[in-house]
Amino acid sequence: MDLNTIEDVRDARSREPWRPGDAWLAGGTYLFSEPQPRLRRLIDLSRMGWEPLTRHPDGSLEIAATCTITQLSRFGRRFLDAPAAVLFEQCCRAFLASFKIWNMATVGGNLCHGLPAGPMISLTAALDGSCLLQAQDGSTRLVKAADFIRGAGVTDLAEGELLRSVTLPGRALECRTAFRQASLYGLGRSAALVIGTLDPRDGSLTVTVTAATTRPFRFRFPLPPAAEHLRATIDSAVSGPEWFDDIHGLPEWRRHMALRLAEEVRRALDPAHGPREGAR
Structure with a gap:
């Protein structure tokens, strides 16, 4: 679509x-x-020269805001030797977009748009990512990816502030994961997306609910909880208006599916149940 209100496009390097x-x-x-x-004006980040993906010595992975979905998918499939690598491709596939979109859409753009179904929000929140934000004066601050999204289409960005990158800690990348997604249609937008991570070091389980809610909800349990405890925890944390409502699913149905998928994730990762399908 042509944007007929745009009067100028500037290179972000001009500051x-x-x-x-x-x-x-x-x-x-x-x-x-x-x-x-x-x-009225677009500030183009495409020539900033940021490395799309950087694995640091401490095992963490820094993903530049300008990293494309194609680059992220390829890295997860070919170069990331970690148990959570499978989650990268699963979240990329949740876009259900053409190869043209995959080659242009960026991780940062998906986060900054703040759409509840944004799969990069799901990925970075589930893996305990931290967003590096840069203000116009050059100062920076860190915000957890799960807290970066405040509501449907609402982020923590201040006026003129920039999302520079998202860093996933090495410990999160070593977790076993389980991914569950539901949509009203076979090729429809995610209406509920639940990701579980099991930490091999201390046995803790984290369940992250997105798409069904207006913002990410991340629940950490020292040990895999009983089904009733997981359900009660989600229900007590997510209030009525926080279950998202649009043409892709009513709030009541989204809640039902989120609770169902969360239980599937719990069973897939709970050692008491043994290895389950969909857990990696």
Whole structure:
């Protein structure tokens, strides 16, 4: 879609002062998908030269905001030697997008759009990611990926602030994982997406609920809980309005599916039940 309100496009390396009507441009798959009447100028990040993926000596993985879905998928399949690597491809596939979108859409764009069904939100929240945010004056701050999304389409970004990267800790990458997704249609947008991670060091289980809710909910248990405890924990934490409501699923159905998928994840990763299908 042409954006007929845009008057100028600038290279982000020029570091020109931020002004009302500006927007960061990475892949642009969201920006150019619908009218943006409030925008007047795009600040292009494509030439910043950020390394898409960097494995640090401590085992953590830094994902640049400009890393594309294709780059992330390829890295997870070919180069990431860790139990949680399978989760990268599962979340990338949750896009259900064409190869053209995969080659342009970015991890940062998916996070900053803040759509409840955003699979990069699911991935980074489930793996305890930390978002590095950079202000116009160059100062930075860290925010947990699970806290970066405040609501449907609402993020923690201040005016002019930039998402620079997301870092996943090495410990999270060593976890066994289980992935469950539900949609109203075979090729539809995620209506409920639940990811479980089992830490081999201390046996703790983390269950992250996204897509069904307006923001990510991440629950950590010192040991895999009983089914009733897991259900009660989710129900007590997620209030009525926080179950998302749109044409892809009613809140009551989303809650039902999220609770069902969470139980499947719990059983898949609970050592008491032995190895289960869908756990890696």
